[in-house]
Amino acid sequence: RxxxxxxxxxxxxxxxxxxxxxxxxxxxxxxxxxxxxxxxxxxxxxxxxxxxxxxxxxxxxLAYGYKELTIPPATDGSWRIEKNALHIWPRKSFMMIALPNPDGSFTCTLFWEFEGPxxxxxxxxxxxxxxxxxxxxxxxxxxxxxxxxxxxxxxxxxxxxxxxxxxxxxxxxxxxxxxxxxxxxxxxxxxxxxxxxxxxxxDKTASRTFRAKKRLDHLLEAALPGVYLPLYTMVTFSRIPYAQAARRARLQDRIIYSIFAALTLVLLFVFIRIFR
The missing domain is CATH 3.50.50.60 (FAD/NAD(P)-binding domain)
Known part of the structure; x- marks a missing residue:
């Protein structure tokens, strides 16, 4: 009862x-x-x-509060911005996110520095x-x-x-x-x-480098299904324990950055050999 x-x-x-x-x-x-x-x-x-x-x-x-806002649907009932996405407007000290609703509207959440609960x-x-x-x-x-x-x-x-x-x-x-x-x-x-x-x-979603890394994550996930999993996918769409997901994501990042560093060195070596 x-x-x-x-x-x-x-x-x-x-x-x-x-x-x-x-x-x-x-x-x-x-x-x-x-x-x-x-x-x-x-x-x-x-x-x-x-x-x-x-x-x-x-x-x-965390000294932030939030306020919910709404983006109404267009006059024809459609979504005013891309519906198959999480929209983020990063502004360093504050941000707003928006998620789509079935009726064509978006529910927005504005996070701002705040005094209170x-x-x-x-x-x-x-x-x-x-x-x-x-x-x-x-x-x-x-x-x-x-x-x-x-x-x-x-x-x-x-x-x-x-x-x-x-x-x-x-x-x-x-x-x-x-x-x-x-x-x-x-x-x-x-x-x-x-x-x-x-x-x-x-903060980071405003960075082109960060967004490029996210696009690479999605490409690798599609190319290596079940082998390469972005952190968000592991946390949100699997029963992989949180600690294991965090460790695996750090390992994947180290591998990617090591590959990029190696490629950079190879290209630098080739460039030097060509223009000696």
Whole structure:
């Protein structure tokens, strides 16, 4: 059953007891275990911070807010700009992106430096307490929204946690420990990827060199299907773990840059030989 308007205020870690605020008063609920899926400002995690010695916690904010705008469809109902694309207008300190809608309009998001509520990145450890408590989703690893992967990462948490609970059917503490081991590195990698993608969209997309590299990525992906995969493709359209995708993308980039460096040296050598 789902109970709405029940706000968790505290958790007894040792007993797996939740203290809740409801519209009609306070409530205490006991279970075999508590899974905290209560967002970036998690009360379950806050209870762990207060009660677990050496609990590691890092919280950082991005000083940007956003405003949604709309590009309406043309008079004939068609799209005013290319519909099969993500449009980005980078302006160093701010940017706007636009995505197409089926009705011919575009939903635009303007990101600008902002004072007020900010996008937060949260890293913490551990994600569990004995066999009683586990954290899932933003409660364990909130990220900025610029890769569109926050919810997907939470769903992956659920898949992995389910696999671990099935593997250790009679040992929930071991299940929670393996879940953390399998997911922590990928969650940290996603935090870095999401922030990096924001900087990429805001700054780097204005560079001709960067855009040329992206075109090369697409050419290599088409020429070497399944062998060469751009980072965005790996993160968005596959179940390749985030940390593995980041490592593979760095390796691919090193190979490409090494090839370009070698070709440059060969051309330079040929040029020198011709004009000696």
């Amino acid at each position: 789902v109970h709405f308007n029940h706000k968790c205020t505290d958790v007894d870690l040792a007993e797996a007891v939740c203290h809740l605020e409801t519209e009609t008063g306070n409530l205490t609920v006991r279970g075999d275990a508590v899974v905290g899926v209560d967002g970036a400002f998690s009360a379950v995690r806050a209870s762990m911070q207060r009660k677990i010695d050496n609990f590691q916690y890092d919280e950082s904010y 900010r996008s937060v990145t949260i890293r913490c450890a551990p994600w569990s307490y004995k066999d009683k408590i586990a954290l899932v989703g933003d409660a364990a690893h909130a990220v900025v929204p610029f890769y569109g992967q926050g919810m997907n990462a939470a769903f992956e948490d659920c898949v992995v946690l389910d696999e671990c609970l099935e593997k250790f059917a009679n040992d929930r503490e071991s299940a929670f420990a393996e879940y953390f081991s399998r997911r922590k590195g990928n969650a940290d990698a996603l935090a870095d990827l999401a922030l990096g993608n924001f900087i990429e969209m805001r």
